[in-house]
Structure formats: C-alpha cells, structure tokens
Amino acid sequence: MADKEERVMIFVDGSNMYHSLKAYFHRTDIDLGKFCEKLVNKRKLVRIYYYNAEVGQAQEPERYKDQRAFFDSVEAIPYTELRLGRLVYTNAWPNTPPYEKGVDVMLATDMLTHCFKNNYDTAILVAGDADFVGALQAVKDDGKHCEAALFGEERTSVPLRKVADVVHIIDGNLMRGCWKAPPPPPRPQRQFPHRHVRPQQGQQPPQQAQTPQQQSATPATQPVPQSSQMRPEAAEGQPPPVMQPPSRQLPPSPPPQYVPKPFNPNGLE
Numbered sequence: 292m293a294d295k296e297e298r299v300m301i302f303v304d305g306s307n308m309y310h311s312l313k314a315y316f317h318r319t320d321i322d323l324g325k326f327c328e329k330l331v332n333k334r335k336l337v338r339i340y341y342y343n344a345e346v347g348q349a350q351e352p353e354r355y356k357d358q359r360a361f362f363d364s365v366e367a368i369p370y371t372e373l374r375l376g377r378l379v380y381t382n383a384w385p386n387t388p389p390y391e392k393g394v395d396v397m398l399a400t401d402m403l404t405h406c407f408k409n410n411y412d413t414a415i416l417v418a419g420d421a422d423f424v425g426a427l428q429a430v431k432d433d434g435k436h437c438e439a440a441l442f443g444e445e446r447t448s449v450p451l452r453k454v455a456d457v458v459h460i461i462d463g464n465l466m467r468g469c470w471k472a473p474p475p476p477p478r479p480q481r482q483f484p485h486r487h488v489r490p491q492q493g494q495q496p497p498q499q500a501q502t503p504q505q506q507s508a509t510p511a512t513q514p515v516p517q518s519s520q521m522r523p524e525a526a527e528g529q530p531p532p533v534m535q536p537p538s539r540q541l542p543p544s545p546p547p548q549y550v551p552k553p554f555n556p557n558g559l560e
Contacts, residue, residue, distance in 0.1 A: 293333040294334060295333060295335060297334045297412050297413055298335050298337045299334045299337060299411060299412070299413045299414075300411040300414055300415070301327050301339045301417065302340050302401065303327075303342065303417040303418075304398060304417060306344065306391060307417075307419050311442040316466065318470070320471040321470065322469050322471050323365055323368060323371070325468060329468075330415050330438075330440055330459060331415075336370060337410060337411050339368065339370060339371040340372050340398070340401055341365050342374045342375075342394050342398045343374075343394065345362075345375050345378065346378060347380055362375075376391055376393040376394035377391075377393065379392050398423070399422075402414055402426050403429055406430045406433050411435065412435060413436040413437070413438060414435060416437065416438070416440070416451070417439075417440040419441055419443075419451065421450040427454045427455060436457075437455055437456055438456060439451045439459070440458075441458060
C-alpha cells in the first residue's frame with residue numbers, strides 16, 4: 292500500500308526513454324506528467340528531473356524545432372526540471388550520428404546530491420544504462436529506497452533489476468492513458484474461408500437442395516395460361532390470333548454431388 296507521506300523524486304533519462312518507446316511501442320508521443328503520476332502511485336511527488344541532449348540547430352534545424360516544442364511541454368509540467376546536456380557532432384557528420392556529453396554524469400550527481408540532502412525518501416530511475424548501478428547502490432547505502440522503471444523483458448538491464456528495491460515494468464498496462472494522442476485503430480482482421488471435411492466412409496451425402504430458379508421453373512406438362520400469351524391489342528372485327536404456347540425444356544438435372552459438411556471446431560457430430 293502506498294504511503295502518502297513518502298517523498299518521491301523521479302530521474303528520467305530522456306534519450307533512453309525516446310529510443311525505447313520507439314522500439315517497443317513504435318510511437319513517442321508520451322505524456323510525461325501522466326506517466327510519472329503512475330509511478331508515484333498516490334505518494335508525495337517532490338520533483339521530476341528530465342535529462343536530454345539538445346540537438347544542434349545548425350546541423351538539424353527541423354529536428355531542433357520539434358525537440359524544442361517537446362522541451363516546452365516538459366517544462367510546463369508542475370514540479371518538473373529540464374536538465375540538458377549537449378550533442379557532439381564530429382567531422383564525420385552526417386554519416387556518423389552525434390553522441391551525448393554530460394547527461395549521465397548530471398543525472399547521477401543530482402540523484403546523489405538530493406539523497407545526501409535528505410530531499411526524498413525514494414528515488415525512481417527511468418533509464419536502462421547499467422552505469423547507474425553505482426549511484427543506486429549509494430542511495431540504498433544512505434538509507435533511501437530506490438526503484439527502477441525499465442523497458443523490455445527480464446533479461447534486459449539485469450544489473451539495474453538486481454540493485455533496485457522495486458522494478459516497474461514499462462509495458463502496455465503501465466502506458467495505458469499515458470499517451471498524448473488516442474491509439475491508432477486496430478487493423479481489420481482477415482476473413483478466412485471455413486474449412487470443410489470429407490464425409491466419413493459409409494455416410495450418405497445429403498441431397499442437394501434445389502435452387503430458387505429450379506423451384507420457380509414451370510414443368511413442361513403444366514399448361515401455360517393462354518391469357519398470358521395472347522396479345523392484348525387485336526384488330527377490331529377480326530378474331531384474335533391463337534398463340535401457340537412455346538415449348539419449354541428444363542435444363543438437364545445435375546449429377547448428384549457430395550456436399551461437404553461445415554467445419555466444426557469442437558469436433559462433434
């Protein structure tokens with residue numbers, strides 16, 4: 292049961308979260324405030340720290356614009372601090388992607404500083420890098436609780452899972468209600484034809500039902516009403532010509548066929 296007086300701080304590795312959301316959920320439009328609210332779970336939230344590296348405006352102007360809009364939404368969340376490192380672009384850019392500088396050190400330093408200042412009772416780390424194992428162990432050694440929110444199965448981020456007091460699995464249940472946009476509509480399911488089974492040996496096949504066209508056909512022996520074959524308009528003073536009924540021939544009867552029984556998934560007669 293959650294302790295309402297338990298003070299919680301959340302430390303989010305933004306780059307790890309972005310790439311993990313893209314890999315596991317194929318979308319990145321997370322509502323960070325609702326996500327952290329689920330992790331806190333009715334406890335007392337002290338502050339959220341979100342860490343990332345800022346994209347170079349000269350190198351990637353469009354991506355810089357989108358990232359800036361997301362950073363603005365992060366800063367609008369109550370009790371949230373945006374902490375930015377930097378991206379280093381080498382001479383091999385754009386063939387070689389840039390790399391982060393100073394983000395992991397900043398996160399670990401903040402977690403330990405607030406721990407030693409007794410600013411929280413529980414630290415929640417949202418990251419998958421095993422380099423944070425030492426920082427979490429130091430938090431535990433100082434008498435605090437540490438929790439880790441991780442993506443993937445149990446074989447991922449094993450060192451963090453071992454050192455954390457509590458592990459939050461970031462799956463579809465945890466992410467329900469934590470997206471900015473509604474989920475995409477489900478894909479329509481393909482319709483497969485029913486399977487048929489052959490009749491068992493010694494079993495008589497059912498008689499083939501007549502089609503509506505065959506049922507409505509008039510037998511050849513049945514007289515055709517003359518009124519339906521007479522022309523309504525006849526010359527005045529002349530007897531109407533007698534129309535001979537046209538000869539009708541029924542189509543040849545089809546040979547008897549086996550009608551397979553519909554597939555029964557329960558395997559019963």
